[in-house]
Amino acid sequence: MSRLKRLFHQFGSPPWFYRFSGKLVPWLxxxxxxxxxxxxxxxxxxxxxxxxxxxxxxxxxIHVPSAWMSWMVYAVMAxxxxxxxxxxxxxxxxxxxxxxxxxxxxxxxxxxxxxxxxRPTWGTYWVWDARLTSELVLLFLxxxxxxxxxxxxxxxxxARAASLLAIVxxxxxxIIHYSVNWWNTLxxxxxxxxxxxxxxxxxxxxxxxMAAATKFYYGACLLTRARxxxxxxxxxxxxxxxxLAEGGR
Amino acid sequence: MNHAxxxxxxxxxxxxxxxxxxxxxxxxxxxxRAAWQARExxxxxxxxxxxxxxx
Amino acid sequence: MHPVRKRRLIGVIVIVVxxxxxxxxxxxxxxxxxxxFITPSDVQAQELPPGRAFRLGGLVEDGSVSRADDxxxxxxxxxxxxxxxxxxxxxILPDLFREGQGVITRGALGADGxxxxxxVLAKHDxxxxxxxxxxxxREAGHPMGGTADEGDGSD
Numbered sequence: 001m002s003r004l005k006r007l008f009h010q011f012g013s014p015p016w017f018y019r020f021s022g023k024l025v026p027w028l029x030x031x032x033x034x035x036x037x038x039x040x041x042x043x044x045x046x047x048x049x050x051x052x053x054x055x056x057x058x059x060x061x062i063h064v065p066s067a068w069m070s071w072m073v074y075a076v077m078a079x080x081x082x083x084x085x086x087x088x089x090x091x092x093x094x095x096x097x098x099x100x101x102x103x104x105x106x107x108x109x110x111x112x113x114x115x116x117x118x119r120p121t122w123g124t125y126w127v128w129d130a131r132l133t134s135e136l137v138l139l140f141l142x143x144x145x146x147x148x149x150x151x152x153x154x155x156x157x158x159a160r161a162a163s164l165l166a167i168v169x170x171x172x173x174x175i176i177h178y179s180v181n182w183w184n185t186l187x188x189x190x191x192x193x194x195x196x197x198x199x200x201x202x203x204x205x206x207x208x209x210m211a212a213a214t215k216f217y218y219g220a221c222l223l224t225r226a227r228x229x230x231x232x233x234x235x236x237x238x239x240x241x242x243x244l245a246e247g248g249r
Numbered sequence: 250m251n252h253a254x255x256x257x258x259x260x261x262x263x264x265x266x267x268x269x270x271x272x273x274x275x276x277x278x279x280x281x282r283a284a285w286q287a288r289e290x291x292x293x294x295x296x297x298x299x300x301x302x303x304x
Numbered sequence: 305m306h307p308v309r310k311r312r313l314i315g316v317i318v319i320v321v322x323x324x325x326x327x328x329x330x331x332x333x334x335x336x337x338x339x340x341f342i343t344p345s346d347v348q349a350q351e352l353p354p355g356r357a358f359r360l361g362g363l364v365e366d367g368s369v370s371r372a373d374d375x376x377x378x379x380x381x382x383x384x385x386x387x388x389x390x391x392x393x394x395x396i397l398p399d400l401f402r403e404g405q406g407v408i409t410r411g412a413l414g415a416d417g418x419x420x421x422x423x424v425l426a427k428h429d430x431x432x433x434x435x436x437x438x439x440x441x442r443e444a445g446h447p448m449g450g451t452a453d454e455g456d457g458s459d
Contacts, residue, residue, distance in 0.1 A: 048434035052400060056252040057432060059259045066263070086312045105270040112266075113259040120252050122425045123398025129340035167320060171327045182331075183338045184361060186408055191430040200433035217267065225274045232281060244285050 012089045014230050015239035021223040028220035035213035043206035050203075057203070059117040065210040067110040070138060071173055073103035073218060077145070078170045081163030091230070093159035096166065097149050098225035102218055104142035111135060122186055130179035131187035134172060141169040155233055341408045344387040354415050360389060361408040361427065369403055382407065382419075389413075393421040400426035 010016050043061035050057035080096035083089050114132070115125045126132065145162045152158030180189045191198045199207065234240040305313070331338070341361035342350075352358065360382055368381035377394045380403075391409055401407060406427035411420045433441075 048436075050432050051435040051438035052428060053432075054252055054399075056255060058256050060432070062260055062263045082313075082316055085316055086309050102270060105266050109263045109266050112262045116255045116259040116262075120255050121398070121400055121428055123400075124423075124425055127340065127425070130338050164319070167316060168323050170320060171323050175327070175331070183335070184341050184343075186340055186425060186427055188428055188430045191432065198431045200437055202434060203432050217271070221271055221274070224271075224278075228274050228278050228281070231278070235285065244282060245289075 012091050014091060014234055015243075017091050018227055018230055018239070018243060021227055025220055025223050025227075028216045028223070032213050032216035032220060035209055035216065039206050039209035039213050042209060047203050047206050048200075053121050056117060056120045059113055060203070061206050061210050063110060063113040063117055064207055065214045066106045066113065067135070068211055069214045069218060070103060070107040070110050070135070071176065072215075073099055073106055074138065074141070074166075074169070074173060077103060078163075078166045081166040084159055084163045085167070090156070091226070093156065093163070094226045094229045094233075095222065096163055097145070097159055098222050098229060100142050100145045100149075100162075100166075101225070102221045104139060104146070106214070106218075107135065107139040107142060111139065118186075124186075127186045129185040129187060130183045131176065131185045134176040134179050137172055138169075138176060141165075141172060145169075343384040344382055344389045345384055347389055347413070348387045352413060354413050357410065357412045359408055359410045360391070360419055360421075361406070362389075364401070364403050364405055364407055366403045379418075382409070389419050390417070391419045391421050393424050395422075395424070397424055398426040400428055 039061065044058055047058070047061075049055045077096055077099035080092045080099065083092035084096050111132075114135075118127075119125050145166050148165050149158045149162040152161060177190075179185060180187050192204075197204055231240050231243060235244065341359035344360070344362050347360065362382040362384040365381040365383045365388060369378065370380070371378050375394070376396070377392065378397065379390065379392050381388045381390050383389075391411075393409065393411075401424060406429065408425045408427055409419065409421035410423040413419050
């Protein structure tokens with residue numbers, strides 16, 4: 001218990017977090033680059049065309065991992081939001097607000113790639129069915145969190161208000177996920193669930209590799225953004241002045 | 250219907266959005282560091298080498 | 305846990321549960337409006353007035369697609385296994401349109417009981433596989449391979 005508590009406090013200490021994450025970021029980028037190169041090669045070159053959709057199925061390898069990340073990042077952001085509200089850990093506040101733009105990017109790519117996939121398969125770029133609409137709401141939630149944060153001058157107050165919005169928005173996640181089961185939608189139900197997958201292994205592998213790659217991408221982007229914010233907020237403090245004077249990371 | 254334009258544009262949008270999301274904070278950090286060091290130089294000249302400004 | 309933190313945690317839980325219940329009630333009361341399309345059985349049960357626009361979804365009945373000799377007009381039947389509705393459509397069908405495939409059409413019922421569609425969208429299912437696998441499945445008599453290359457729906 002005491003060890004766990006010490007680790008928790010260590011993570012909550014800005015200088016320690018800054019140093020530790022600085023060492024981690026390059027490795028996250030390396031892991032992302034290797035996995036993305038492998039996944040794209042398997043998905044765009046090796047994987048076969050689909051028996052019904054033909055080549056357009058290749059959009060899946062960017063659309064589906066982005067969609068998964070858009071939901072996961074939101075859940076993680078709300079988790080940091082709870083830590084920020086209950087324990088008032090400043091590093092958690094910073095990780096919460098640093099997640100929002102990355103999650104918004106994942107959501108935007110999900111919507112655009114899905115739209116470009118829908119035209120050749122469904123015959124339309126956009127419909128207002130429950131799945132597509134709730135994913136669009138997710139984008140607005142991310143933008144709302146960013147906007148609310150920027151509306152405050154005092155960063156700690158801003159983080160608490162934005163955290164509250166992030167937590168309230170959690171209710172959208174089950175709606176997105178189950179929309180395809182609860183209502184008639186144009187979007188098809190999930191292919192991968194607890195009971196297995198209805199995707200052929202030759203197409204499933206590139207999908208899973210890309211899903212792993214996007215997690216490292218999120219990690220690298222999140223830590224880079226969080227380090228920036230910490231340094232800017234603490235620029236008057238000694239540890240930050242030392243870090244800034246060093247010049248490197 | 251030819252699917253290639255849809256596939257390439259989907260990947261092009263993804264590359265642009267993800268590259269910008271990744272690079273924008275790096276550029277921001279560089280600008281911030283450069284501005285801080287430039288100001289530190291000015292401050293250092295007026296206050297001496299151990300100048301500790303309160304900001 | 306520190307009592308202040310405990311109070312804050314309870315506050316957060318109350319908010320999450322409260323918003324969740326509010327959302328569930330909203331969803332439940334709106335559930336009819338959240339349906340993107342209705343099925344042929346719904347059409348039969350609801351006695352919709354002619355001319356009222358709605359979306360009709362289901363499977364294209366096997367062997368029901370016929371094209372007019374002169375133009376783009378297509379007629380086919382949409383079924384959900386229990387009921388069926390004849391559909392008339394004048395336009396370009398999506399690539400994935402074929403017999404046995406799920407479709408969503410928008411339009412209105414005529415007085416003759418024929419649904420005149422102004423838009424036809426293809427629904428696709430959650431199965432993804434290479435053509436050879438679909439071929440093998442079909443040869444083995446597996447239902448999933450059934451619609452692989454019956455009737456080229458594209459124009």
